[in-house]
Amino acid sequence: MGDVAMTVPVLLALTEKYPDLKITFLTKPFFAPIVSEIPNVGVFIADVKGVHKGALGLWKLFKQLRGMDVDAVADLHNVLRSNILKIFFKLNGIPIEQLDKGRKEKRELTSGKIKELNPLIPMYLRYQSVFKRHGFEFPVHNVHILEKHRLVADLGSSFFPKGKKVVGIAPFAAFSGKIYPLALMEILISELAAMKDVKILLFGGGQKERTVLEDWEQQYAGCTSVAGKLPFKAELALISNLEVMISMDSANGHLAAMYGVPVITLWGVTHPAAGFAPFGQSVENQIVSNRKEFPLIPTSVYGNKFPPGYDQVMKTISPEQIVKRVRQILIID
Structure with a gap:
């Protein structure tokens, strides 16, 4: 859930710079409200415990996504499921860029040895770089936040x-x-x-x-x-x-x-x-x-x-x- 929340300022900045860009955010049902308020962002629910479970389920999911005429894919998760989907997209000629989690740097940072703390790249900038590799240049600033909800x-x-x-x-x-x-x-x-x-x-x-x-x-x-x-x-x-x-x-x-x-x-x-x-x-x-x-x-x-x-x-x-x-x-x- 925290990972999804950290994508919000990046998506807000992206849609501000490119208002004609249509984004479909693939996520689990519980997380949908986190991104549903962002302009030009629709949510597609992945039922990973049901119809989209396992390799066959991911193939079904890919076919549904392909039917939406997706032009490009930004994988902001880089896990087993998204890596399987990446194969399907690539085989069908759909360009995909993937998050670099910095796994090596994080292993070194948490090595159990005494070390100097050299800060790693913040996660929101790692998300931003995925879109940059697709050709979308945009800044992310502290103003890229959601509006407060009006309380009933x-x-x-x-x-x-x-x-x-x-x-x-x-x-x-x-x-x-x-x-x-x-x-x-x-x-x-x-x-x-x-x-x-x-x-x-x-x-x-x-x-x-x-x-x-x-x-x-x-x-x-x-x-x-x-x-x-x-x-x-x-x-x-x-x-x-x-x-x-x-x-x-x-x-x-x-x-x-x-x-x-x-x-x-x-x-x-x-x-x-x-x-x-x-x-x-x-x-x-x-x-x-x-x-x-x-x-x-x-x-x-x-x-x-x-x-x-x-x-x-x-x-x-x-x-x-x-x-x-x-x-x-x-x-x-």
Whole structure:
């Protein structure tokens, strides 16, 4: 989901420069709302668990796409499925350019050795380069963000009370190496909840996450869990109207960034030098674990690999550091 969100500023910049260009975005059904607001972008749903499953399913998918008179293909994913589709397109004379993920550079960056941090190419620029190889030259700037959603009455009154600055917190990630310790997260929530002008919205996914978020909702006034209560499109509407989002190195940070929301990102064994910092965010918004104490950081791109003892790296980020940055963004003394 974060990968899809990071394509948004690039697609906005592309369609601004080339308003006559028609784009069909191939994605899973859940991700469709992320790109559906971009001008000249239509969505084609890939049913990879059903009719488009396996090699035969991908052949069926290719035939459907070929029937749309596609002139060229930009593969922004570069995975097994898209590589199979690439073969079909090439055999039928349809030009295709593919994302360079920089796998070699990322392996070196996360080698488990002490090294200098030389930042890699940000992902949005890697996406941009795919279109450049097709002949489309265009700049991508911080202004290339989606407009905030207009909140319907129920969402506005329930989640955005008058006089409150609404802070989103997404405390979870796919892998443990990217998750801020829950005990410290609770301290952070308690300190933010104690601010009279602040309202907190908690974002998360599965049942275990919901249980934790609902427990915090019960304990801290002015703290509301959104998890499991709304359709994804409504969650996006809430995210677009936040004053600030506090996120792990995970999808919710990228979703907020595509609306220009300030995103404070907490980094564990991953690091923004790998190119996955949310779009348009300042260096001050990237709060990283202490590399003096844990010099091998980053040990992973995804947060799933780390040497013994490195599961503790995020304890070097204090709740006070995060609160200080929130206050700076919200302009609270």
